[in-house]
Amino acid sequence: MIVKLTDVCRAFGDTPAIDAVSLSVQRGEILGIIGRSGAGKSTLIRCLNGLERPDSGSVQVEGMEITALDERRLQPVRRRIGMIFQHFNLLSAKSVEDNIALPLKIEGQSRAQRRKRVAELLDLVGLSDKAKHYPAQLSGGQKQRVGIARALAAKPSLLLSDEATSALDPETTRSILTLLKDINRQLGLTILLITHEMEVIRRVADRVIVLDRGRIVEQGPVWQVFANPAADTTKSLLQVLTPELPPTLRARLDPVAGDDAVVKVQLSGDAARQPFFAGLIGVRLLHGGIDTVQGEPVGTLFLGIPARDKTALEKAVQYLKSNADHVEVLGYVSGDA
Structure with a gap:
């Protein structure tokens, strides 16, 4: 030391x-x-x-x-x-x-x-x-x-x-x-x-x-x-490096309902190496990506998940939570995201 x-x-x-x-x-x-x-x-x-x-x-x-x-x-x-x-x-x-x-x-x-x-x-x-x-x-x-x-x-x-x-x-x-x-x-x-x-x-x-x-x-x-x-300080300092939802898409977010749920997913390490999208149907990648830090994959993805079937949506979110570091439903959008 x-x-x-x-x-x-x-x-x-x-x-x-x-x-x-x-x-x-x-x-x-x-x-x-x-x-x-x-x-x-x-x-x-x-x-x-x-x-x-x-x-x-x-x-x-x-x-x-x-x-x-x-x-x-x-x-x-x-x-x-x-x-x-x-x-x-x-x-x-x-x-x-x-x-x-x-x-x-x-x-x-x-x-x-x-x-x-x-x-x-x-x-x-x-x-x-x-x-x-x-x-x-x-x-x-x-x-x-x-x-x-x-x-x-x-x-x-x-x-x-x-x-x-x-x-x-x-x-x-x-x-x-x-x-x-x-x-x-x-x-x-x-x-x-x-x-x-x-x-x-x-x-x-x-x-x-x-x-x-x-x-x-x-x-x-x-x-x-x-x-x-x-820590909030760390999150703030990381904002310049972490992908954020594009302003045009954020402006269309509805907090209650829409055709698609916009879901933020943060993942790293082994979770980012796994083909976890295989367990999801109809999900689209809206924004984000995977970077490499110290040889480990670290990513933030924004997904569009069909929201008309609430039960299917809940299952999809739970599936993501079991495979990612952090999952958050940001809101809903109508029409093509």
């Missing part, structure tokens, strides 16, 4: 930023921590690297309790933790290779050692041809690659990513997330991602923790949380 937090609390005045948070980060995993602005994400990460001291609770990094350490004793712990930031935090007056080498210079490594390590890191992040460039000559994605290389310079055991893709366009974000996933696989590096974007979690995290007002409201393997979110 790389990180363990137990009942950590930190308040500013009367406002709790994090409230009795307990979590662990296993060696080699990618853990995503997500929440809206003000959820407590930044305070949590500052408690992890010793920049904030909790009011109470325990913070352990590689088995060492850090909450009572003074600044001198915190330095070796911080060297084991790499940080990448939303706005890169590169030194504009230094070249790419000098930015990356800075932690090694502070550590006291020789010039030859620094050059060797910087060359390895530039190759790892795909910027071997940019060593002599300056930050102003780089794109946003290239700057973040330099930031990642610098964070890896001292061979940390834990990499903290604080909204590292928020300032990037979607295509560049995908490339940075792919790089982080590759680094995790190649180096076995433990990564903790702080983000407000569910797409970031979906693409790279193994496990997700959802924060709201300083508390953990939901956690679990990413595919399970995506398939069947329990």
Whole structure:
């Protein structure tokens, strides 16, 4: 276990930023921590690297309790933790290779050692041809690659990513997330991602923790949380990724009666692999689809089921409930849906 937090609390005045948070980060995993602005994400990460001291609770990094350490004793712990930031935090007056080498210079490594390590890191992040460039000559994605290389310079055991893709366009974000996933696989590096974007979690995290007002409201393997979110915060954050009933169809919904019932079905895992439509007659797929998260199928489907025979409709709904994670009759439509 790389990180363990137990009942950590930190308040500013009367406002709790994090409230009795307990979590662990296993060696080699990618853990995503997500929440809206003000959820407590930044305070949590500052408690992890010793920049904030909790009011109470325990913070352990590689088995060492850090909450009572003074600044001198915190330095070796911080060297084991790499940080990448939303706005890169590169030194504009230094070249790419000098930015990356800075932690090694502070550590006291020789010039030859620094050059060797910087060359390895530039190759790892795909910027071997940019060593002599300056930050102003780089794109946003290239700057973040330099930031990642610098964070890896001292061979940390834990990499903290604080909204590292928020300032990037979607295509560049995908490339940075792919790089982080590759680094995790190649180096076995433990990564903790702080983000407000569910797409970031979906693409790279193994496990997700959802924060709201300083508390953990939901956690679990990413595919399970995506398939069947329990907390309102999680459902809200997932709205941008979850299929919704088209507005033209929603406008036609009648709450009581119609030719077809419009049924929302959420399914995942083995249920999404089974040909469960075989047990239904006259059912039409109106909208939705199946995605893959962590290698597991996760889907939301909107079905039109004949509603004139109420008994047959009830049997169809019960059949779906026995085969899916969640089933909800949204209403009824008349004519062709």
